Amino acid sequence: MTTCRQPDTGSDEPSVLTISPEQVCFIIVKAREFDAKDVMTDPDPASNPSDDRDAAVLEDHDDDPVVEELTSFIGAMSEDEQIDLVALAWLGRDDHTAGDWAAVREEAAEAHNRRTAAYLLGTPLIADFLEEGLSLLGYSCEEFEAGRL
Numbered sequence: 001m002t003t004c005r006q007p008d009t010g011s012d013e014p015s016v017l018t019i020s021p022e023q024v025c026f027i028i029v030k031a032r033e034f035d036a037k038d039v040m041t042d043p044d045p046a047s048n049p050s051d052d053r054d055a056a057v058l059e060d061h062d063d064d065p066v067v068e069e070l071t072s073f074i075g076a077m078s079e080d081e082q083i084d085l086v087a088l089a090w091l092g093r094d095d096h097t098a099g100d101w102a103a104v105r106e107e108a109a110e111a112h113n114r115r116t117a118a119y120l121l122g123t124p125l126i127a128d129f130l131e132e133g134l135s136l137l138g139y140s141c142e143e144f145e146a147g148r149l
Contacts, residue, residue, distance in 0.1 A: 016101055016137060017088075019081040024088060024130055025141035027070065031120075031127035034066045067121060074117035082116040083109045085130070089120060092132030101137065 074082065087101070087108035096104060120126050131141060 017084050019077065019084040019088075021134060021139045021141075022144060023073075023077070023081070024085065024134055024139075025144035027073065027085070027120075028127045028130050028141055029144070030066055030070050030073075031130070034064070034070065034121065035125075035127060070121060071117040074120065077116075079112060083112050085120065086112070086116060088133030088137075089123065089126060089129040090133070091136055092129035092134075096136065098136045098138070 074085065077085070083105060087105040090096075090108060091101060091104050123129070134141065
């Protein structure tokens with residue numbers, strides 16, 4: 001099993017994350033698939049995708065399976081995991097350091113609502129923000145992505 005990697009800091013301190021880094025890495029990989037989509041050019045594609053040379057798979061449609069998968073995955077998470085996910089995005093988005101984690105997580109907890117998946121999927125560059133947030137906390141998705149990209 002391939003996992004995310006956290007450097008050995010010599011500390012026996014437990015992880016500051018409630019969410020597993022592997023879950024975040026999965027979301028990063030899926031979000032990159034979603035970010036790669038282009039605007040929809042044909043709102044009413046032919047009934048047979050091969051008629052359009054399968055172009056629809058590269059376009060952003062309302063029933064996009066990647067969006068559905070991410071929405072379901074994030075929706076199944078606990079509240080604490082969703083808060084960690086938003087906090088990681090904020091940590092990676094702004095000019096923060098790992099030392100800011102507790103304050104950023106507290107802010108994310110105060111803002112938490114039922115729209116976590118929609119919020120995150122509506123955030124441009126979400127994969128980059130999550131990856132940077134993980135990196136600031138000492139995690140890497142390098143091994144996780146190697147077998148999936």
